[in-house]
Amino acid sequence: MLKSFLLFTLLFISRPVWASFDVNTTCTQAYKNILSFKLKAARALIDREKATHPQNSFTILLDNYYDYFYLLSTESKADYDRLKGNKSSRLDKLEDENQSSPYYNFALAEVQLQWALLNSRFGDNTTAGFAINKAYHLLQDNSKKFPAFLPDDIPLGVVSVALGALPDGALKSILNIFGIKGSLEGGINLLQNVTARLPQSAYAMYYDEAVFYTTYLQADVVNDAQAYHKMLQYTSRMDNSSLLKSYIQGYIALRTGHSTEAIGFFAKRPAGSEYQDYPYLDYLTALAKMNIQDEGATDYFNKFLQTNKGVSYIKDSYLHLGWEALLSGDVKRYNAFAQLAKNKGYTYNEKDKRALTEIAGPLYNTSLLRARLWFDGGLYDKALALLKAKDASNYTSVHDRAEYYYRLGRIYDALQQDDNALSNYQQAISTGRNTSYYFAPMSALKAGNIYEQRKDSSRAISYYNMAIAFKNHEQENNIEQRAKEGLKRLKR
Known part of the structure; x- marks a missing residue:
């Protein structure tokens, strides 16, 4: 009898204790702060949740969101190299969690996809290809198991559009090995549908993220003629204190031939010590101003070059400064900026690659x-x-x-x-x-x-x-x- 009791006790103790994916009020607020680029406040909330509920696995996903939005704002290769090791440790932790939760595959897929987007941003296409493949299969499996889990449709739509629109190149070659093919139309329809449904659902907190991806893909990939007007409709629901809202409004306006409106959106963006520095917005403001021949464009390009610690848009900024000189009739100054464009910056980004082509x-x-x-x-x-x-x-x-x-x-x-x-x-x-x-x-x-x-x-x-x-x-x-x-x- 004693042996049976001891055996039962040992078996009970050795059973894994599943951590939960508890999307509670603290986690929800931390997530919203991340998407608003209020990263300091988000960090404090995530750390508080870890201390209070150490078994809450949703904090692992929040940590990844934090790194993702931090790297989007800094564009720093040094930060990328420093943080990219977090991916494997987070995946290891998540893989030990409760597979019966819809957040299990979703969290694993989001970590894979977010790092894939960052990998491709810094030219690591092989790693990105493998990560997209894993994210795609995780999301497909999750959508079959939990068809009512709306957040799944956001990364699934992104992957589908990205795969459907991917031009020939290193990343597409890698994905072809896995036999993965997306659908541009199917993906954008999925995103538009989930964006419309989220506000009235139990997953309304994901609305801003859905808008972020949907509007970008409508304007940059699908070339939707109604992208600007759809953006205005989508962002009307977003909080004015969100820096992401200002970015979406200004970026889509700029990309769709509404530079004057873009300048207005960027000028009204929220500011203060609670927001993460985002020099890219100064670069976008400079582009918008130059498009309408506003003399302030030069100041914004220079501000971006002085404050930016990232690797992208440096060559393109020098090219535009050269164009400003050329339009003023100063060929000598243009040549000086053209030389800076050749010697400064990197070619991870398509616009920087094109800058070199323009100069040549x-x-x-x-x-x-x-x-x-x-x-x-x-x-x-x-x-x-x-x-x-x-x-x-x-x-x-x-x-x-x-x-x-x-x-x-x-x-x-x-x-x-x-x-x-x-x-x-x-x-x-x-x-x-x-x-x-x-x-x-x-x-x-x-x-x-x-x-x-x-x-x-x-x-x-x-x-x-x-x-x-x-x-x-x-x-x-x-x-x-x-x-x-x-x-x-x-x-x-």
Whole structure:
């Protein structure tokens, strides 16, 4: 009898004591503070929860969110190298937890995905590929086990869009090994759906995160014509004290031709010692100001370069400072900034890679540069008036003539004057056909978009195939992927 009692006792003691995923009030507030970039307050709440409820495994996920948003704000390679070891230790802890909770696979997947996004940001594509593969399978499994668990749809949508839109390259090659294929349309629909459903659900705390990813992907990947207006609708529910809200509003405004509005959003962003420093917002403000030729752009680029400790947008900032000098007629100062762009910064980021391409190309014609910036800023009428005062014969090089037609095509396209847009796109294709510049293939892609909107499938397919057929040019992967997405849509 005694032996049986001792055996029972030993078995009971040796059973694992499952920690819980307790998303209590403290954890909820810590999560909201992280997403608002109030990282000091979040850190204090996470540490308090660990001290009070050491078995609460949700704090492991909160720690990862903290690192993720901290690295988004600093862009620091040194911080990345210092913190990336946290991933494996957190995964080890989470893997020992209760698998019957919907947060089990979700937490594991979020840690994998957040680090994958950071890995790719710092050029570690192999690690990112393996992490995305693991996150994808965890999320697929979780959605089958817990179909009503809405938070799952946020990372699942992100992964699906990312995989569906990924251009050919190192990361896509790695993922192809696993046979993983996403769906751009399916992923964005999933994100839009979960964003709409979250506010009325038990998981409303995840709304801001859903908006963060949905708006970014709508503007940057899907190129949704309604991205700006959707953003305004989504962010109206967000707290004005959230720095994330200001970032989303300003970034999407900038990316969709609303630079004046972007400047306003950034100017009204909350400030104070409780917020994490975020120099990137000064860089975005500088871009918006330069697009509308606001003299304050230079100050914001310089402020970013002085306060930024990260690796991205340094070359691009020097390029824009060089453009400001060029527009002022100071070629010598432009050359000095071009040299700084070559020597300073890194090429992890696509914009910094393009900055080097821009510098290596011919010296920018100032009327074309000004029209380009005004177009990016949404000042379509000013850009059009500037170029209509010129003629292709005013430009001596093939590069400039091809760009002239391309810029006119883009302006008419934005003004919904489709016939004029198509005419100029065709001229850009004819002029730039035998060059390595992106004007001809991008014009083919844009013409395909117009014909697709017109329901003229045969012409749309023809232009998408034309865009794909152009090889060995700037932005080849991006243009080819977008053309392939167009063909996919038309074949359904």
